[in-house]
Amino acid sequence: MKLDVKILDERMRDQLPTYATTGSAGLDLRACVDQEQTLAPGASLLVPTGISIYLQDPGYAAMILPRSGLGHKSGIVLGNLVGLIDADYQGPLMVSVWNRSQTPFVLKPMERIAQLVVVPVMQVSFNVVEQFTQSERGTGGFGSTGSH
Numbered sequence: 001m002k003l004d005v006k007i008l009d010e011r012m013r014d015q016l017p018t019y020a021t022t023g024s025a026g027l028d029l030r031a032c033v034d035q036e037q038t039l040a041p042g043a044s045l046l047v048p049t050g051i052s053i054y055l056q057d058p059g060y061a062a063m064i065l066p067r068s069g070l071g072h073k074s075g076i077v078l079g080n081l082v083g084l085i086d087a088d089y090q091g092p093l094m095v096s097v098w099n100r101s102q103t104p105f106v107l108k109p110m111e112r113i114a115q116l117v118v119v120p121v122m123q124v125s126f127n128v129v130e131q132f133t134q135s136e137r138g139t140g141g142f143g144s145t146g147s148h
């Protein structure tokens with residue numbers, strides 16, 4: 001699907017997010033900062049990605065997720081854990097970069113810091129009931145099926 005994008009930082013014009021492989025689910029987002037910035041252990045920083053997107057159709061949303069390499073090796077994840085981009089959002093796409101490690105992290109301009117995944121969404125309305133039709137699981141959860 002074609003997604004409307006606005007370029008807010010000229011550096012993004014010739015490097016719009018792309019799928020790294022034919023099977024990639026995520027589009028890598030870059031840190032559109034002007035200078036290197038050091039994130040102290042535990043610190044988080046709201047980083048512009050230099051673009052805005054407009055999904056428009058409420059049947060879609062986008063999620064910002066950590067990159068696994070950065071998250072696992074460097075402890076660079078997201079301050080909001082997951083970023084949810086509403087279909088009607090038209091503002092700048094921002095990434096809350098959180099250094100959950102115990103080592104300072106140097107964020108470099110235009111570095112790929114997170115990834116964007118576009119997902120289908122179903123909006124619901126509520127049907128208030130007194131009883132649910134009984135399911136096999138019922139109210140069991142939080143380990144009710146055992147651990148083996």
Ligand SMILES: O=c1ccn([C@H]2C[C@H](O)[C@@H](COP(=O)(O)OP(=O)(O)OP(=O)(O)O)O2)c(=O)[nH]1
Nearest residue numbers: 064080082083084085086089092093094095096
């Ligand atoms: O990592 C993120 C998360 C959100 N957003 C933008 C897009 C999203 O549509 C909007 C609102 O996000 P959300 O609803 O999660 O935040 P909120 O704190 O509930 O703000 P609001 O009151 O504006 O809904 O902020 C980002 O750019 N990056």
Ligand SMILES: [Mg+2]
Nearest residue numbers: 084085086089
């Ligand atoms: Mg909200």
